[in-house]
Amino acid sequence: MVIKNRQLTEGSTQAGRLVLLDPPAELTALEKCLLNEYQRGFPLCSSPYQVIAEQQGVTEELVIETLASLQQRGLISRIGPVFAPRRAGASTLAALSVPADELENVADFVSSFAEVNHNYEREHSYNLWFVVTASDELHVQQVLDAIQAGTGLPVLKLPLERSFYIDLGFPLWC
Amino acid sequence: MTGNPPDFDMMQQDGQLLDAIDRQIVVATQAGLPLVAAPYDALAGQLGLDVEDVLARVAAMQERGVIRRIAAVPNHYALGYTENGMSVWDVSDARISELGQQVGALQYVSHCYQRPRHLPLWSYNLFAMVHGRSREDVETKVTAIAGLLGEHCRGHEVLYSKRILKKTGLRIKG
Numbered sequence: 001m002v003i004k005n006r007q008l009t010e011g012s013t014q015a016g017r018l019v020l021l022d023p024p025a026e027l028t029a030l031e032k033c034l035l036n037e038y039q040r041g042f043p044l045c046s047s048p049y050q051v052i053a054e055q056q057g058v059t060e061e062l063v064i065e066t067l068a069s070l071q072q073r074g075l076i077s078r079i080g081p082v083f084a085p086r087r088a089g090a091s092t093l094a095a096l097s098v099p100a101d102e103l104e105n106v107a108d109f110v111s112s113f114a115e116v117n118h119n120y121e122r123e124h125s126y127n128l129w130f131v132v133t134a135s136d137e138l139h140v141q142q143v144l145d146a147i148q149a150g151t152g153l154p155v156l157k158l159p160l161e162r163s164f165y166i167d168l169g170f171p172l173w174c
Numbered sequence: 175m176t177g178n179p180p181d182f183d184m185m186q187q188d189g190q191l192l193d194a195i196d197r198q199i200v201v202a203t204q205a206g207l208p209l210v211a212a213p214y215d216a217l218a219g220q221l222g223l224d225v226e227d228v229l230a231r232v233a234a235m236q237e238r239g240v241i242r243r244i245a246a247v248p249n250h251y252a253l254g255y256t257e258n259g260m261s262v263w264d265v266s267d268a269r270i271s272e273l274g275q276q277v278g279a280l281q282y283v284s285h286c287y288q289r290p291r292h293l294p295l296w297s298y299n300l301f302a303m304v305h306g307r308s309r310e311d312v313e314t315k316v317t318a319i320a321g322l323l324g325e326h327c328r329g330h331e332v333l334y335s336k337r338i339l340k341k342t343g344l345r346i347k348g
Contacts, residue, residue: 034246035246035248035253038245038246039243039245039246039247039248040243040244040245041243041244042243042244042245042246043244044214044229044232044233044236044244045214045229046212046214046215046225046229047211047212048213048214049211049213050211060211064209064210064211067209067246068209070246071209073252074249074252075248075249075252075253076246076247076248076249077206077247077248077249078205078206078207078247079206079207079209079213079245079246079247080203080204080205080206080207080244080245080247081200081203081232081235081236081241081242081243081244081245082241082242082243082244082245082247083200083204083240083241083242084239084240084241084242093289093301107339110339111339111340116340117340117341117342118340118341118342119338119339119340119341120335120336120337120338120339121335121336121337121339122260122333122334122335122336123333123334123336124331124333126296126333127336128339129260129333130340156292156295156296157292158289158290158292158296158301159289159290160287160288160289161287161288161289161290162271162274162287162288163278163286163287163288164274164275164277164278164279164286164287164288165278165283165284165285165286165287169243169245169247169248
């Protein structure tokens with residue numbers, strides 16, 4: 001086993017910049033395998049780590065120890081069911097084109113709505129992208145109207161029309 | 175078993191009903207399974223349920239699509255996937271159904287959605303989120319998507335994320 005002494009900053013996705021925390025090259029073969037192979041099909045039975053151990057030809061203790069280490073280092077965010085987004089209620093993606101010198105204020109204003117659960121700055125003339133989620137379509141529209149009124153900027157409303165997304169996780173090493 | 179009759183406190187999810195016990199399981203597993211040899215037994219003990227009941231309910235929720243997959247969920251940012259490019263495409267309406275499915279099936283596309291155009295401000299109707307370890311990595315993948323879409327795409331852009339300003343986690347509160 002390696003990397004016990006490596007320092008990792010907690011919470012790579014906390015508000016702020018995306019930071020490269022750890023060169024993945026230093027992972028062991030077992031670590032890469034556990035990260036790559038169990039993005040779906042994590043065993044649903046009383047002793048799932050024993051099942052993984054048998055699949056990988058190692059001991060259950062080593063599987064648990066390795067997953068614990070990956071989790072401690074922030075390389076696995078959690079182990080468990082991945083839930084489909086709630087489709088009860090309504091939501092939309094939306095974007096604003098914000099003058100650079102107003103971006104901080106506008107971003108804070110948009111984030112201040114409880115109905116806004118994602119808010120990203122992106123490199124584009126439409127530089128602020130956010131998702132509004134509420135109990136119904138009317139409430140979503142009210143939030144968009146309030147953002148438009150509060151900022152004086154027209155909101156580009158881009159609701160999902162169809163999903164082509166099959167969520168299988170994605171290969172980390174290929 | 176808990177004393178809550180499942181008829182109470184029901185939650186609509188994708189047209190399906192989660193009863194109170196399903197909902198307790200969802201809430202208890204959102205933060206992840208414990209890293210112990212028998213995690214579902216631990217969960218059952220915590221909720222006052224039989225482990226067989228917990229396993230059957232998790233399997234049933236997966237069958238109904240409430241649970242998409244069971245995973246050791248990698249933290250992509252911590253693993254070096256720091257570049258997140260939202261690629262947007264102006265795809266022929268006649269072909270978007272077929273081509274969207276092909277793009278959504280690509281392993282490195284984590285989300286793929288059709289959204290409305292807002293002409294003349296916004297001409298892109300297909301959104302595909304592409305993750306990579308570097309901009310070059312993302313650009314290579316975007317070039318592959320452009321090749322797949324060929325003459326049925328009239329233009330595209332990639333919007334890189336600069337900052338995460340807000341990202342909230344749990345979808346369902348206890």
